[in-house]
Amino acid sequence: MRPRLGRLRQRADFLRVAGTRVRQAMPGLVLQAAPMPDAAKAEAEIRLGFTASRKVGNAVARNRARRRLKEAARLVLAEAGRPDTDYVLICREATLARDFEELKGDIALGLRKVGARLERAADAPRTADREPTS
RNA sequence: CCAGACGGCCGGAUGACCGCGGGCUGCGCGAGCGGCUCGAGGAAAGUCCGGGCUCCACGGAAAGACGGUGCCGGAUAACGUCCGGCGGGGGCGACCCCAGGGAAAGUGCCACAGAGAGCAGACCGCCAGGCCGUCCGGGCGACCGGCGGCGGGCAAGGGUGAAAGGGUGCGGCAAGAGCGCACCGCGCGCCCGGUAACGGGCGUGGCAGGGCAAACCCCACCGGGAGCAAGAUCAAAUAGGGAUGGCACGCCGGGUCGACCGGCCCGGCAGGGCGCCUUUCCGGCCCCGCCAUCCGGGUAGAUCGCGCGAGGCGUCCGGCAACGGGCGUCCCAGAGGAAUGGUCAUCCCCCGGCCCUGGCCGGGGACAGAACCCGGCUUACAGGCCGUCUGGCGUA
RNA sequence: GCUGCCGUAGCUCAGGGGUAGAGCAUUCCCUUGGUAAGGGAAAGGUCGGUGGUUCAAUUCCACUCGGCAGCA
Numbered sequence: 001m002r003p004r005l006g007r008l009r010q011r012a013d014f015l016r017v018a019g020t021r022v023r024q025a026m027p028g029l030v031l032q033a034a035p036m037p038d039a040a041k042a043e044a045e046i047r048l049g050f051t052a053s054r055k056v057g058n059a060v061a062r063n064r065a066r067r068r069l070k071e072a073a074r075l076v077l078a079e080a081g082r083p084d085t086d087y088v089l090i091c092r093e094a095t096l097a098r099d100f101e102e103l104k105g106d107i108a109l110g111l112r113k114v115g116a117r118l119e120r121a122a123d124a125p126r127t128a129d130r131e132p133t134s
Numbered sequence: 135c136c137a138g139a140c141g142g143c144c145g146g147a148u149g150a151c152c153g154c155g156g157g158c159u160g161c162g163c164g165a166g167c168g169g170c171u172c173g174a175g176g177a178a179a180g181u182c183c184g185g186g187c188u189c190c191a192c193g194g195a196a197a198g199a200c201g202g203u204g205c206c207g208g209a210u211a212a213c214g215u216c217c218g219g220c221g222g223g224g225g226c227g228a229c230c231c232c233a234g235g236g237a238a239a240g241u242g243c244c245a246c247a248g249a250g251a252g253c254a255g256a257c258c259g260c261c262a263g264g265c266c267g268u269c270c271g272g273g274c275g276a277c278c279g280g281c282g283g284c285g286g287g288c289a290a291g292g293g294u295g296a297a298a299g300g301g302u303g304c305g306g307c308a309a310g311a312g313c314g315c316a317c318c319g320c321g322c323g324c325c326c327g328g329u330a331a332c333g334g335g336c337g338u339g340g341c342a343g344g345g346c347a348a349a350c351c352c353c354a355c356c357g358g359g360a361g362c363a364a365g366a367u368c369a370a371a372u373a374g375g376g377a378u379g380g381c382a383c384g385c386c387g388g389g390u391c392g393a394c395c396g397g398c399c400c401g402g403c404a405g406g407g408c409g410c411c412u413u414u415c416c417g418g419c420c421c422c423g424c425c426a427u428c429c430g431g432g433u434a435g436a437u438c439g440c441g442c443g444a445g446g447c448g449u450c451c452g453g454c455a456a457c458g459g460g461c462g463u464c465c466c467a468g469a470g471g472a473a474u475g476g477u478c479a480u481c482c483c484c485c486g487g488c489c490c491u492g493g494c495c496g497g498g499g500a501c502a503g504a505a506c507c508c509g510g511c512u513u514a515c516a517g518g519c520c521g522u523c524u525g526g527c528g529u530a
Numbered sequence: 531g532c533u534g535c536c537g538u539a540g541c542u543c544a545g546g547g548g549u550a551g552a553g554c555a556u557u558c559c560c561u562u563g564g565u566a567a568g569g570g571a572a573a574g575g576u577c578g579g580u581g582g583u584u585c586a587a588u589u590c591c592a593c594u595c596g597g598c599a600g601c602a
Contacts, residue, residue, distance in 0.1 A: 009471055012434090049471065059179090059503055064475090067154095071476040074153070100477070 005077070008049030008086060017049065017088045022121070024114050026106035028098040029069060030090040033082075033114045046081045048073060052091040065091040072103045080111045082118065087111075 008014060020034040036047060050069055052062035069089050081087070095103070 007471085010435090011471070014471070051471070060501095063503060066471095067475050071153075075476090 005045075005074070006047040008047050008088065013047075013086065014049055014051070014088060017086050022114055022117050024110045026110045027092075028095050028103040028106040029092055029110070031107070031110040031114055032088040032090070033118060034086050035118065036084045036086050045083050046077060047086045048077070049086070049088040050091070051088060056091050056093060056095065061096060062091065065095040068098075068100065068103060069095060069107075072100065072107055076104050076107045076111070080108050082111070082115045085115075085118065087114075 008017070016037075017032050017034040020032075022034060023030060023032045025031075048070075050066045052066045054062070056062050056065050069091060073087075073089060077087075089107075098106070
């Protein structure tokens with residue numbers, strides 16, 4: 001079943017995702033992730049946010065880079081996305097020139113790496129309770 | 135045909151699959167799933183001007199300060215924009231360029247060079263006559279000629295400079311000089327044409343008034359301020375304000391708000407807690423009001439503002455034109471971390487390579503993305519189309 | 531959206547109409563047994579770009595490119 005996708009639109013959401021320090025740089029983009037707050041779970045299963053800074057280029061270049069990321073993320077995230085998670089995808093200078101299939105590969109690999117880190121973070125408190133690290 | 139000038143326009147096309155935002159609509163209790171339809175630009179850009187709109191300020195206005203504009207007439211809601219003229223400059227020409235008011239209101243600046251740079255000046259020079267000379271030549275001599283000096287006249291020529299107090303020519307003179315004359319330039323007066331800027335003519339002056347106002351300034355005209363994050367409505371959590379009700383509800387000392395009233399702060403004793411440690415007593419810590427309901431302001435957030443307009447297209451009329459008017463017709467983006475996309479195929483251009491004059495392969499397709507809306511300006515832009523005109527060559 | 535400031539030597543900055551300068555850095559020489567410091571000398575500039583005003587522009591004016599900052 002295809003998960004319901006939502007969009008991050010508030011500045012506070014972006015700051016919260018950036019604050020978790022879970023980020024993964026890939027050739028075509030930078031990926032950030034954070035667990036979704038409970039209040040938003042009724043709205044969507046996965047929420048996405050996109051960022052393109054002025055470093056990428058002028059308005060046309062920034063729009064195109066963001067649209068390519070949106071399209072690639074839409075195609076990849078259906079299978080590879082972790083439920084109840086917010087993702088922020090940041091455009092890089094290379095996002096424009098990157099081959100589209102390679103861009104999809106970047107996102108898929110980035111999702112796996114980030115997902116693993118989120119799982120460890122979710123397990124960590126219970127592990128710490130039982131056997132404290134010396 | 136070549137070279138050029140001006141004006142206008144386009145700025146990839148078609149299709150397939152998967153998607154996005156708005157509107158209308160069908161089904162569903164709902165999350166949602168369908169259908170139809172619309173969905174970036176000539177500059178959407180820079181933010182350099184002008185308006186609409188909204189709020190704030192203000193008794194009407196005017197002046198000053200500050201900022202802007204600056205030949206004349208017109209267009210326009212308005213403009214620093216546009217159109218038509220005028221003047222100046224450039225080009226063989228079509229045509230292009232010009233912040234183009236005032237320098238006899240005042241102040242200031244004009245380095246270096248140069249004699250002299252602002253009510254100018256005489257370095258080299260030019261000049262008739264005067265005086266002087268232990269100078270030279272001639273003469274018997276008075277003296278004559280030359281040279282030098284002093285005093286004097288001049289501003290033609292040389293030289294400096296971006297600029298040297300009209301220019302060219304002729305006359306004139308010792309040499310010269312608007313000293314005189316002609317033409318040109320300039321100032322003033324009158325007449326004529328033009329709405330005007332200005333142009334033309336006649337007369338006159340005899341050259342006075344160097345340049346810089348994108349130096350200060352003067353004159354004329356214009357400008358209240360802010361901006362859709364304007365502004366309006368709804369309105370969490372937390373803190374705080376007010377009202378009502380319930381429970382609880384003490385006093386002393388000091389300071390302070392000038393005093394009273396009413397509070398606030400500090401300290402002490404007593405009391406309470408619908409607080410905690412610990413279920414009770416004891417003890418300790420914490421608080422001195424707590425609880426409920428309602429009201430108002432207001433942050434995050436949400437909604438409106440938000441697209442029928444100085445609107446687009448066609449046509450006719452007025453006007454040289456900018457533009458105005460009539461008629462017909464169309465409805466044409468509306469997001470909000472921000473939709474208008476991704477992938478692919480064919481065609482069209484451009485570049486490179488290979489075979490060779492037609493294909494194959496590879497690469498590329500300009501500048502650039504609405505954010506309240508209009509009118510301009512400026513800047514960026516691969517390639518291409520249309521029209522008018524100019525110069526040259528060729529043909530008839 | 532509105533507003534302001536800055537681009538000058540490799541770096542940090544002066545200069546506001548008349549010849550482009552200072553400090554550090556670079557190169558050479560002196561000094562030292564050698565280095566540092568010190569002293570002397572040299573080289574280094576489209577004054578961010580394009581036009582205009584002026585006899586003359588880094589300076590004045592207009593447009594433009596890049597960078598920085600502020601306010602709501």
